[in-house]
Amino acid sequence: MKELSDEIIMQKVSTGNLDLLKVxxxxxxxxxxxxxYKMSGDAMLSEDLTQDVFYKLIKYRxxxxxxxxxxxxxxxxxxxxxxxxxxxHRLHVDIESISHKTVDDGMEKNEELSQLQxxxxxxxxxxxxxxxxxxxxxxxxxxxxxxxxxxxxxxxxRVSRAMKKLKELYFENN
Amino acid sequence: MTACKESISELLHDxxxxxxxxxxxxxxxxxxxxxxxxxxxxxxxxTLFGAFQSEAMDVPSTxxxxxxxxxxxxxxxxxxxxxxxxxxxxxxxxxxxxxxGIALLVTAFQSGRILQLEKSNQDVxxxxxxxxxxxxxxxxxxxxxxxxxxxxxxxSYIEDFPNPDEAIVRALANRLLTDDNDNVRxxxxxxxxxxxxxxxxxxxxxxxxxxxxxxxxxxxxxQALVKIQEKKAVIPMQKLLEKEDTQPFxxxxxxxxxxxxx
Numbered sequence: 001m002k003e004l005s006d007e008i009i010m011q012k013v014s015t016g017n018l019d020l021l022k023v024x025x026x027x028x029x030x031x032x033x034x035x036x037y038k039m040s041g042d043a044m045l046s047e048d049l050t051q052d053v054f055y056k057l058i059k060y061r062x063x064x065x066x067x068x069x070x071x072x073x074x075x076x077x078x079x080x081x082x083x084x085x086x087x088x089h090r091l092h093v094d095i096e097s098i099s100h101k102t103v104d105d106g107m108e109k110n111e112e113l114s115q116l117q118x119x120x121x122x123x124x125x126x127x128x129x130x131x132x133x134x135x136x137x138x139x140x141x142x143x144x145x146x147x148x149x150x151x152x153x154x155x156x157x158r159v160s161r162a163m164k165k166l167k168e169l170y171f172e173n174n
Numbered sequence: 175m176t177a178c179k180e181s182i183s184e185l186l187h188d189x190x191x192x193x194x195x196x197x198x199x200x201x202x203x204x205x206x207x208x209x210x211x212x213x214x215x216x217x218x219x220x221t222l223f224g225a226f227q228s229e230a231m232d233v234p235s236t237x238x239x240x241x242x243x244x245x246x247x248x249x250x251x252x253x254x255x256x257x258x259x260x261x262x263x264x265x266x267x268x269x270x271x272x273x274x275g276i277a278l279l280v281t282a283f284q285s286g287r288i289l290q291l292e293k294s295n296q297d298v299x300x301x302x303x304x305x306x307x308x309x310x311x312x313x314x315x316x317x318x319x320x321x322x323x324x325x326x327x328x329x330s331y332i333e334d335f336p337n338p339d340e341a342i343v344r345a346l347a348n349r350l351l352t353d354d355n356d357n358v359r360x361x362x363x364x365x366x367x368x369x370x371x372x373x374x375x376x377x378x379x380x381x382x383x384x385x386x387x388x389x390x391x392x393x394x395x396x397q398a399l400v401k402i403q404e405k406k407a408v409i410p411m412q413k414l415l416e417k418e419d420t421q422p423f424x425x426x427x428x429x430x431x432x433x434x435x436x
Contacts, residue, residue: 033234
């Protein structure tokens with residue numbers, strides 16, 4: 001079972017084998033949670049949104065269309081976060097509050113990690129999203145392009161520029 | 175190398191990830207050998223990537239898993255087991271289905287028609303009923319009218335009531351017993367005479383016989399009572415016989431009638 005790809009499993013889920021969703025949950029829920037947590041800086045919210053992502057997976061399983069599963073999954077996560085912000089009239093994450101939160105949360109972690117979080121918090125939202133998805137989730141350019149609605153070439157350039165910015169931010173505090 | 179700023183530094187990221195195609199990989203390595211700035215940049219990027227890697231993943235609470243599993247169980251319970259049966263259908267079952275369909279259609283049509291018919295019958299009945307009620311009201315109010323001819327008109331409405339109710343009978347009796355006008359009383363008597371078999375009408379006739387002065391009405395009542403063989407009518411008839419002001423031909427009538435009753 002473990003060897004089956006996400007796509008094949010999701011295929012089986014969409015035709016009625018609901019139990020296989022547990023496998024997908026085990027494989028991905030922490031990544032989804034981390035993406036949302038890195039983007040929002042709010043652990044409770046991220047948990048709720050992650051939960052909702054998997055509810056949607058259950059509910060809309062039949063709308064899965066053979067594409068890369070990870071792209072589909074993170075598109076749902078991304079939309080969840082966006083609609084949460086739209087609902088709460090916060091179109092942009094307040095960078096100040098993010099960096100505060102990450103610093104507060106980072107108290108228990110080591111110095112270097114909070115440096116990275118601090119630097120990430122200073123990036124604009126779309127740069128941060130690209131970095132988070134590419135670095136933490138190890139999502140390839142092709143899938144990343146599907147998630148953010150762009151082309152692989154453009155995404156590649158954007159990621160590398162965002163990484164450059166991050167590098168500068170990271171080292172200027174060191 | 176002046177071109178290093180853009181083209182090479184953009185590749186460093188992928189170079190570290192080891193995802194560059196081999197010719198580009200070689201190109202980057204050749205450039206790094208000759209460019210100090212790019213080597214520094216690579217080192218910085220390595221440190222940064224190291225920071226990403228050394229960062230522990232945040233772990234959500236167990237609440238997440240349990241609520242997911244709960245939702246999944248709910249969905250499974252609600253899903254119902256779908257069996258896709260690809261069984262062969264014979265033409266007879268198709269035929270039967272079509273026949274059943276047609277039968278259903280015809281039955282539905284017929285029952286719809288019958289219901290419609292019943293409904294319209296009910297409507298007509300309701301209308302008639304309403305009409306009759308209106309007429310009864312008109313009748314009762316006409317009988318209370320000042321003008322004698324109106325009262326007669328009211329009395330004559332009785333023709334529309336094959337089964338008059340208590341209110342009508344009482345109103346007619348009232349006319350017969352109390353109306354000043356002879357013609358009204360006569361008409362009321364004639365109206366009531368059609369229902370002389372009813373006990374109320376009989377009592378009214380006997381009462382009327384005791385007080386009626388108009389000979390033609392007296393005769394009418396006597397004849398009606400004889401026809402129904404009303405025994406209770408004997409006493410008022412005998413009283414009439416004894417009365418001096420009773421017209422002789424009325425007395426005659428009574429004398430002829432009494433033996434018929436007894």
